[in-house]
Amino acid sequence: MPLIWFCAFGLGLGSAFGIRYGEIGYAEFLAPGIIAMTVLFASTFSGMSIIVDKEFGILKELLVAPISRTSLVFGKVFGGMATSLIRAILITILFSMTLKISMSIPEYLGILAIICLISFGFGALAIAIATLMESMEGFGLIVELVVMPIFFLSGAFFPIERLPEWLSMVVALNPLTYGVDGLRLIMFGTGSFSMLHDFGMLMFFDAVMVILAAYLFGRGDTT
Amino acid sequence: MKQSPNDMIKVASLAKRFNGFTAVDQISFEVSASEIFGFLGPNGAGKTTAIMMLTTLLKASGGWAKVCGFDISSEMRQIRKTIGVVFQDHTSDEWLTGMEYLQLHAGIYGVDENRIEDILKLFDLERWGDHVIKEYSSGMRRRLEIARGLIHHPRVLFLDEPTLGLDVQTRRKIWSYIKDLNENEGLTVFLTTHYLEEADELCDRIAIIDHGKIVAIGTPEELKSIVKSDHPTLDEVFLNYTGREMRDHVSNSRNHRPPRGFWR
Numbered sequence: 001m002p003l004i005w006f007c008a009f010g011l012g013l014g015s016a017f018g019i020r021y022g023e024i025g026y027a028e029f030l031a032p033g034i035i036a037m038t039v040l041f042a043s044t045f046s047g048m049s050i051i052v053d054k055e056f057g058i059l060k061e062l063l064v065a066p067i068s069r070t071s072l073v074f075g076k077v078f079g080g081m082a083t084s085l086i087r088a089i090l091i092t093i094l095f096s097m098t099l100k101i102s103m104s105i106p107e108y109l110g111i112l113a114i115i116c117l118i119s120f121g122f123g124a125l126a127i128a129i130a131t132l133m134e135s136m137e138g139f140g141l142i143v144e145l146v147v148m149p150i151f152f153l154s155g156a157f158f159p160i161e162r163l164p165e166w167l168s169m170v171v172a173l174n175p176l177t178y179g180v181d182g183l184r185l186i187m188f189g190t191g192s193f194s195m196l197h198d199f200g201m202l203m204f205f206d207a208v209m210v211i212l213a214a215y216l217f218g219r220g221d222t223t
Numbered sequence: 224m225k226q227s228p229n230d231m232i233k234v235a236s237l238a239k240r241f242n243g244f245t246a247v248d249q250i251s252f253e254v255s256a257s258e259i260f261g262f263l264g265p266n267g268a269g270k271t272t273a274i275m276m277l278t279t280l281l282k283a284s285g286g287w288a289k290v291c292g293f294d295i296s297s298e299m300r301q302i303r304k305t306i307g308v309v310f311q312d313h314t315s316d317e318w319l320t321g322m323e324y325l326q327l328h329a330g331i332y333g334v335d336e337n338r339i340e341d342i343l344k345l346f347d348l349e350r351w352g353d354h355v356i357k358e359y360s361s362g363m364r365r366r367l368e369i370a371r372g373l374i375h376h377p378r379v380l381f382l383d384e385p386t387l388g389l390d391v392q393t394r395r396k397i398w399s400y401i402k403d404l405n406e407n408e409g410l411t412v413f414l415t416t417h418y419l420e421e422a423d424e425l426c427d428r429i430a431i432i433d434h435g436k437i438v439a440i441g442t443p444e445e446l447k448s449i450v451k452s453d454h455p456t457l458d459e460v461f462l463n464y465t466g467r468e469m470r471d472h473v474s475n476s477r478n479h480r481p482p483r484g485f486w487r
Contacts, residue, residue: 057314061371064278065331066303 032183033156043119046080047126069218080123117202118179124209175205231411236286246272248435261426262415269435270415307372311383322352332375362393382414419457
């Protein structure tokens with residue numbers, strides 16, 4: 001799936017219109033966005049799978065066991081992080097081979113760190129949404145209303161400098177923007193924000209989301 | 224009602240309301256140690272809601288209850304450690320093998336791995352440990368889930384409709400497991416059922432529950448003696464108390480979704 005996106009847009013659109021972004025071509029520009037997309041999808045799907053656990057009752061067994069609600073949230077988030085990492089690492093290796101990007105070990109570690117941060121925050125967001133949902137029926141709606149806009153309005157497809165003002169506001173509020181930007185900074189040395197800014201925003205987002213998820217999931221635990 | 228040190232479960236005026244609908248209406252009873260206590264009632268009488276409150280999955284709207292001496296609204300962690308719960312619907316993850324399923328729960332409760340072999344043997348499932356639960360029959364799956372509920376040597380076992388939808392042979396087999404555990408290990412059992420013969424066969428005492436209220440409570444013999452008939456059966460007692468109308472308005476048990484706010 002991410003590869004289809006990459007071929008269709010990165011190679012197809014890029015070469016058809018001859019789009020370039022500074023030093024790099026459109027395929028290169030798009031690559032970090034595709035990695036971020038992979039992580040976004042893997043982590044939200046994993047978080048939302050709590051709805052399935054709820055429907056099949058698996059969750060009930062865990063809820064009567066003497067383990068804290070917060071540890072269940074963290075378990076789910078880290079589970080999603082594991083799948084995200086596997087997929088994203090494969091894609092990253094593929095990109096660095098086909099696009100001939102040479103990166104040092106610290107740079108690869110930086111990419112892993114950003115993947116983890118994206119996965120953690122969106123995994124927690126998905127759990128927060130899933131606890132509010134009763135059944136699987138709303139799942140597709142959430143993907144269309146939340147996940148896809150987050151992906152499209154993240155600077156994965158287009159540089160965010162020349163957008164109309166209202167749109168750039170939306171993009172700036174989107175945490176994935178900073179994930180994509182951070183990846184692009186590491187891979188190609190070009191981005192819209194500083195590395196510190198990207199990491200700071202992602203960590204802030206992660207902290208807010210995990211508190212929200214733990215609160216919603218553990219609601220009523222203390223009374 | 225006097226407080227006895229032997230009470231494993233003590234419930235006083237416990238109530239649960241969902242948006243104006245009263246599912247459990249001020250019930251009070253106690254269950255003593257090593258007793259098999261049954262909640263008998265038609266579908267939608269409030270049996271599952273009561274069990275959800277006692278097992279700390281649902282917050283009570285009124286009254287109080289203690290399980291193994293711990294308060295259900297403040298000492299949830301202690302209760303969760305000391306009880307075993309088997310739910311009405313199958314709750315095992317069908318993609319795990321029986322062994323993996325029990326290992327997961329042994330890990331959660333910090334139970335020794337040897338216990339898994341023992342408990343599989345106890346429920347005659349030792350040959351099936353390596354099969355995925357998907358391949359199990361409904362009765363085997365139920366046995367595995369009861370085994371899971373017992374893995375950490377709970378003091379009270381809660382069973383919500385343990386033999387729903389099982390054939391007569393399996394049902395009798397499960398009754399014998401429960402009876403053996405009760406006799407050999409002194410396990411306290413709290414079960415719900417709408418099968419009269421199950422209540423009659425298994426339970427030391429029965430509470431008949433309808434529209435969220437306990438309408439009668441006593442040993443099966445006591446309850447039968449109330450009905451004036453030559454050969455009293457629990458059937459007659461049951462119909463005497465709950466009426467002969469069918470219950471179409473209540474939610475069916477097959478599609479039993481946890482009610483809103485079931486998180487705790």
